[in-house]
Amino acid sequence: MGKTIIEKIISEKLGRDVKAGERVWVPLDLVVIRDFAGPNAVLQFDEVTGGNGKVFDPDKIAITFDYQAPAKVEKVANNQRICRKFAERQGIKHLFDVNTGVGQHTILEAGLVTPGSAIIGTDSHMNLLGAVESFSTGVGTTDIVAGFILGKLWFRVPNSIKIMFNGKLEYPVTPKDLTLFYVKEMGGDGANYLSVEFSGEVIDSLNLAGRLTLASMVTETSGKIGLMVPNDDVKAFLKEKTGQDFDGIEPDPDAKYLEIREYDVSDLEPLISCPHTPENVKKVREVKRVKIDEVFIGSCTNGRYEDFKAAYDYLMKVGKEFHPKVRVIFTPSTREVALRLLEEGIAKAFVEAGGIVTNPGCSLCTIGHHGVLAKDDVLLSTSNRNFQGKLGKGSYVYLCSPLTAIASAITGEITDPRDLL
Amino acid sequence: MKVKGRVWKYGDDINTDVIFPGKYTYTVLDPEEMAKHALEDLDPSFAKEVKPGDIIVAGKNFGCGSSREQAATCLKAAGVGAVVAKSFARIYYRNAINQGLPIVQCPEVYDAVEKGDEIEIDFDKGEIRTSKGDVFSFSPLPEFVRGILEDGGLIPHIKKKLGKA
Amino acid sequence: MGMTFAEKVLAKKAGLSSVKPGDIVTVEPDRAMSHDNAAPISKIFKSIGVEKVWNPEKIVIILDHAVPAPTDKHAKNHKDIRKFVAEQGIKYFYDVNSDGGVCHQLFCEEGFALPGHVIVGSDSHTCTYGAFGAFSTGIGRSEMAAVWATGQIWFRVPESMKIGIEGSFPRGVYAKDLILKIIGDIGADGADYKSVEFTGSAVKEMSISERMTLCNMVIEMGGKNGVVEPDEKTLAYLEKIAKGDFEVIKADPDARYERVLKYELSELEPVVAKPHTVDNVSPVKEVEGLKIDQAFLGTCTNGRIDDLRVAAEILKGKRIAKGVRFIVIPASWRVYKEAMKEGVLETLIEAGAVIGPPGCGPCMGNHLGILAPGEVCISTANRNFKGRMGNPESEIYLASPATVAASALRGVITDPREVL
């Protein structure tokens, strides 16, 4: 009987064949905590181990500060301090402080993520690392404590579904539109507990940034992980960051899937997710004349260089100034991205258009910083969640691609990017 | 006008951040709520134990720092009857008057009282009387300033002047 | 008999031939500046019962204290201001976008700070505009509401103090060190209620930015206002940007000063203000080696391009010490753009800095770098009061941008002359 990608990854980890539904303890390659929930895990770990416990392997633990970087309240300042002291005490060298950026992207750029690895972290979007075929998943603090102690964690080997996207995305349709299409098709719990394998012509031609966008929102369908077999772009990135060559893990042809779906997305139009659930997806053109107060471009879903470059190219094409009544906020995912935006004059163009470029991190998306909303404010965001009240009680959040975001920032109302071309 | 109350004694250069921390300036808006944070970083017991009419006695340069009016508002809302100091920072001086918080510049009082003493201030006579029987005089506030205080602060004063009261 | 700067400006504005210290005058300010506190001011204003502000062209509102909004309460505060601005037709409003910045920096860059003007602001560092020969001072919220309603404010004519400054800065010593030294010498109330005039050949040599640093911190010695006599540099700076007419007003040569101080720059060395008062000043040498957790470069005192350049010069091609957070917040988007153009931002990010969007940042504990209990921060800001950066159990040292950058580099308080 053939294996799905997730069955292969876990079998390889365990050194024996596993199949979906089995409960297994998987050895972990990396346990990641953030300034969000990280301190809770540290305090719990100290409590459970009597204050003098040692983690299973300090080199397999990473600490990232992105939730609120730098801190805006004392409690978080202290929480970060708790994590720093923990790193010192335990000899953890992978500490990424407030100057580095979004955790998953930071560890990816640091070369800590490889195909076939098993990673847990205090971030529900940890699974975006499925874009490099890592089995990465978000967990709560108790799981982290268990991981700190044992270096392994229990899982139910998930069932898999296969989703094939064929055809070609027509400009200005972006991977984010494809992602929103996926969320719409699956619904908010359509992939609950499942491993989702993406393939097809569109996936083959998708670069790493686009794959990260798609994988990140598997969470919004309650999926455990979204996996894609690395293509040349992903392999080149991994080679650069880790110095190693990876082949990628192909599913067996006779692997068992709960469902196989195939879509031709050549006719896909720009999409938008309306308040207050990610699954509430419509065509941008169906959402008429909604005035916006703020635009946010960034987050773990759309905060990579390629996202900003696409936004920049579009801005240069259609007009160079944002609407004076709209606050337009750009938050690079990482320091590496921020530097590249500076070097290539992209940050300059955004600022000259009236936008604000912030330091890297989760920023607005975790209501950490930079643009929390007032009651009745309308935000257009490239992030992944538009839950009611998440970014300010009584506010409205729409999710879209960086190009839709730019088009709307220019006009001051929700606008299909095709309408300005 | 007379004020009588227990003394809370603090030192020199009591700044606006310890009277009312900057982190609350946009998140704590209600004077009653402000009162709960009064002197929080200097003396956490103050806000819990202050009683209406209590008097703050301080050294020189009371209220230096920010222009935040909440540093006067929070004391007024906490029921403070007056602040007696060796000297006041100028913006605080204005803010206190504008909020109707009586302030007295009288350097001699500082060394004559302890925390918990009861003192009485007679604004008309310009006299402070301590429980030990000492009497200190201070120069009364300029007449138009007293006018503001008597009206309960600058805003009521202006309303009266503009006939909006 | 001659009049000081403050006496001359106030006499002129009050329509009097002369005034003396202690006189009470009522004047109409040329501008009234507010920031995020415009929202609470607008509520007080409305409670007065006046429908329209006295002059919507004379009110300037600049959002800077918590931008972009870090909490829903700050967001609501901003939204209330936008509504008020629209209702009242307030002409000069600076929202959360790349035209903005710290109110005092922006007020000067936009040409509102003009010689001979009387300017009030609902922020204590409004005294900064004295760098352009304006009489400017901070007032509280109710007082600002009253100004909006009536266009009038009373002042007690202040006594004046003259600080003569000669010589030139030794290497590694800056205007920040000078003003800290002065505050340390005369104390946090050394200029209480007074008008402070900075004069002498060294002040003439100083850039506009340096003059702003001096005047900015006059409030930290209790001063009502600080002023530098306008000269060619001032006029050149204002030539294209001045918003409105102005007249240069200078103190009379025979004016009477309550106190005169003299400083010789060549005798100065880098200094810090130690916790928890600004007048607790000592040479950097005395605290050298003290471990820091955070270094902060920015604010209305020292967030300008020359400040960022010094830091970049020190950090070029180097990495800040492990375990130190270095937070850099340019004072305005104009500064940010210039720093971007010159490669200063890249240099600083490469060195490990966090570049925050222009605004006040963590200076008064709002966001972007609040300290944990027991932490030590060295900062280019103007106040080190207990709890100022959000935590009463942390410690803040104030210093020049060079000292802050040098300390970020080494992870301990460092005399910048060692790394320049």
Add this chain to the structure above:
Amino acid sequence: MAVLRGKAWVFGDNIDTDLIYHGKYLPITDPEEMAKHAMEYVPGMENFAKEVKPGDFVVAGRNFGSGSSREHAVLCLKYLKVAGVIAESISRIYYRNAVNNGFMILECPDVTKKVKTGDELEVEPETGRIKNLTTGEEFYAHPVSGLEKEIMEKGGLIEYIKAQMGR
């Protein structure tokens, strides 16, 4: 076999982790403090934390607990002494976090059609049997099984690990 009784509080679909426990309270590390903010952002349920009684049940539609990995969203209910969550479907990270804390969760199709806020429920977690004592209707939820059940029986993952390690 344990049988639980309590009052039902019925919620809709897609009760996400921000509604259960808002992001702005994430810095909190003390679970007793977390409890005060449970369900605060669910419109109309602002007083839930004050009014819910120990032993009451949270009943919800599909996709309960979607969103963040924050364990706070489980802890806040657990520390209010809510007996458990019965939902039409439970998002997977929430499910894990509940298991790891020994906090009862049951998936039960159409439960929001069978239960109204205020109804008295009798619940047998082991079999999934639910009886609505107010209406008299009896129906079944999917009980937790396998390793998850073992972990829950020990009271949560940490206790389970300690038992495994012989501590």
